[in-house]
């Protein structure tokens with residue numbers, strides 16, 4: 001196989017706690033012979049399972065950055081019967097620039113998997129994670145928020161795919177994370193996400209959406225902090241018993257669940273986060289700003305459910321995302337029973 005064009009500055013296998021970076025060689029007008037240092041750390045206290053905790057897959061989502069940074073500060077090898085690999089700023093150029101995608105290659109890390117060894121920093125980081133880290137991992141927690149453009153109710157995200165036994169392990173992990181809501185994606189159109197990469201490697205993944213709007217939500221961060229540690233205990237990566245927590249599953253990601261702007265204008269939202277809405281109910285209206293004599297255009301929800309995420313920037317273009325809903329599903333439906 002082609003060796004990754006990314007070298008890791010620390011030994012990820014030996015016992016102990018080490019902090020380093022991926023040395024990603026990259027040459028452009030800014031850095032002729034430079035290295036992009038992508039932060040990575042490992043805490044290993046024993047031969048138990050391995051978990052990967054990631055934040056900064058998108059660079060403008062802040063709760064996860066704090067959680068990953070704090071985990072690294074507070075956990076010692078004696079707390080870890082397994083191995084914890086922490087990447088607190090996965091798409092480092094995006095984190096530095098406070099942007100969703102990389103300012104160097106303009107790629108979205110969560111569409112870049114399985115990556116590529118040479119085609120650009122985002123793909124090169126994805127390639128390293130897909131080929132070097134995930135084959136060694138049993139569990140993964142990918143900490144996201146809504147970013148600059150949207151805000152989520154604090155929730156877990158799990159893929160309702162795979163063999164029943166694998167699904168059952170994912171359901172147990174979502175319950176251990178214990179967010180009040182877990183959004184379920186039953187099929188994915190993109191193999192490019194880190195979640196899809198985890199599916200390929202049989203890694204039990206809980207992704208999260210913890211607030212957003214490029215703000216820091218204390219409530220969402222607490223849910224993420226408690227959930228991350230409880231899931232790591234459940235996984236046998238952190239010492240101590242996990243608390244018996246539970247989540248509520250909401251199926252999302254169907255085309256009907258997403259409300260998009262049919263015209264340009266100013267979106268006046270009618271329903272906030274966590275509202276329970278009916279199909280046909282008005283999600284809001286768009287005021288055309290290019291013709292002040294035109295009446296506002298009402299935008300209906302196409303599916304009943306709970307509002308899981310809303311847009312934060314009211315000026316919209318045709319085709320822009322406005323909000324989306326999820327509808328409750330049972331554990332049996334998630335398990336495919």
Ligand SMILES: [Zn+2]
Nearest residue numbers: 058061144145
């Ligand atoms: Zn994200």
